[in-house]
Amino acid sequence: MKKVIAVATKKEFNSFIDFPHDLYAQDPNYVPELFIAQRDLLTPGHHPFFEHSEIQLFLAYDGDQIVGRIAAINNTNHNKVYEAKDGFFGFFDTIDDLEVATMLVNAAQGWLEAKGMNRIMGPVNFSTNEVCGLLIEGFDGPPVAMMPYNKPYYLPLLDKIGFQKNVDLRAYRYTAGTYSDRSVKLIDRIEERLQRNNIVLRTINLKKFKEECNAIREVYNKAWDKNLGFVPMTDKEFDYTAKDLKMILDPDFCIIAEQEGKIVGFALAIPDINQILIKIKRGRLFPTGLIKLLLNKKKINGIRILLLGVIDGYRKMGIEACLYGRIIRAFEAKNMKYAEASWTLDHNEMINKPIEDIGGKLYRKYRILEKTI
Known part of the structure; x- marks a missing residue:
């Protein structure tokens, strides 16, 4: 049975950080994030983002196996600057399963809607000042420092869930x-x-x-x-x-x-x-x-x-x-x-x-x- 839970325990928190290592275990282009860096980034009191904004982490399970993750991000500084009600999602990883991806997005969207948001944007890991964007072209090698990497199937999944292009970002070599x-x-x-x-x-x-x-x-x-x-x-x-x-x-x-x-x-x-x-x-x-x-x-x-x-x-x-x-x-x-x-x-x-x-x-x-x- 598939389900999505809000991360609440230390074990779930560590599993949230570690899930990509299992998902990309056979992918030669995958670059693991340093655990201590991700831990500090996602922990209130460690990263200054949490002095003005908040996040909620979610994990997707199929039985006892973790099959996806997502973070819902309420960036209050963004909404003050733009006088908007934008919510964000980030740290998004999933198996190639539309049901799982939909459940993850719905969980993040529901949390943001309860905060009064009327739009969800992403992926951003917390804002455009950090790692952001979904790789859509150029899967032939590992990412460079502080750039994202994901499976090619992410975009078709998110398209089917109803996401549309906001803007594209370029990388030159x-x-x-x-x-x-x-x-x-x-x-x-x-x-x-x-x-x-x-x-x-x-x-x-x-x-x-x-x-x-x-x-x-x-x-x-x-x-x-x-x-x-x-x-x-x-x-x-x-x-x-x-x-x-x-x-x-x-x-x-x-x-x-x-x-x-x-x-x-x-x-x-x-x-x-x-x-x-x-x-x-x-x-x-x-x-x-x-x-x-x-x-x-x-x-x-x-x-x-x-x-x-x-x-x-x-x-x-x-x-x-x-x-x-x-x-x-x-x-x-x-x-x-x-x-x-x-x-x-x-x-x-x-x-x-x-x-x-x-x-x-x-x-x-x-x-x-x-x-x-």
């Missing part, structure tokens, strides 16, 4: 030696022109990491203010994320654009830590996972260009292209093999065009879905 060297060389001329307006590019100063982060946070919240569903991070949320990223940060891949000391744009690429995580069984660092992490960190040969933003008033000046160019040059100097730029909005030509001009190839797409409650 650069391969060493294939990007446009001509475009990168043009960046020198653009930077010279920017310097005449007292705009210079530099790498992050890790000795002043806290001060740099405070300035970057302001740019981040301004630069992304018109993006799909973007909600400004609270100070604590930004600090939480920055602290995590600092552990793998390479300053050569964190580029800042500033005018007379004022930061007006920045770009961040991170090592593709998934090259290591894919080898850590069930996301456990102990007893051997930590050793793998430490020994293989320097062997990572790919990056993900995670963030790039320029504040209003400084766009269309060539800053975006220069930020990408600086990262590509560092990429080349360190003999990296590939880079992924992700994600960008499907219709954001201001960002997509510079990526394509330098030689980025669109190779994966993700989708945010929506459904009226």
